[in-house]
Amino acid sequence: MSFYKESGLKEKQIAAGLTLRAVAGDHTMLTFVEFQPHAVLPVHQHPHEQITYLLAGELEFTLEGETRILGRGEGVIVRSQVEHGARALSKPVKVLDAWYPRREDYL
Numbered sequence: 001m002s003f004y005k006e007s008g009l010k011e012k013q014i015a016a017g018l019t020l021r022a023v024a025g026d027h028t029m030l031t032f033v034e035f036q037p038h039a040v041l042p043v044h045q046h047p048h049e050q051i052t053y054l055l056a057g058e059l060e061f062t063l064e065g066e067t068r069i070l071g072r073g074e075g076v077i078v079r080s081q082v083e084h085g086a087r088a089l090s091k092p093v094k095v096l097d098a099w100y101p102r103r104e105d106y107l
Contacts, residue, residue: 022106029102033095035088043085049100050078057093061086
């Protein structure tokens with residue numbers, strides 16, 4: 001697929017209160033993730049590099065034991081195999097994630 005519309009991408013639930021829509025090329029990938037208020041993405045790690053950018057809301061993000069509150073226009077770089085997790089605060093959160101290599105489990 002060369003052109004896409006976010007609303008036309010298949011939605012997938014990845015945890016309670018968390019859904020994503022993914023678009024991918026041969027090697028890279030973007031995901032649009034939506035957190036319902038107070039939804040939690042437990043601390044985890046993966047071999048993929050991830051760049052997260054907040055489009056809306058506030059997200060409590062923990063990276064290697066350090067926790068920060070991120071708002072619209074802020075982000076974080078998660079390198080391969082680094083532990084991280086997140087929790088939406090009182091409002092819905094919308095995040096754009098870039099991935100390398102692409103996450104086959106999200107397609």
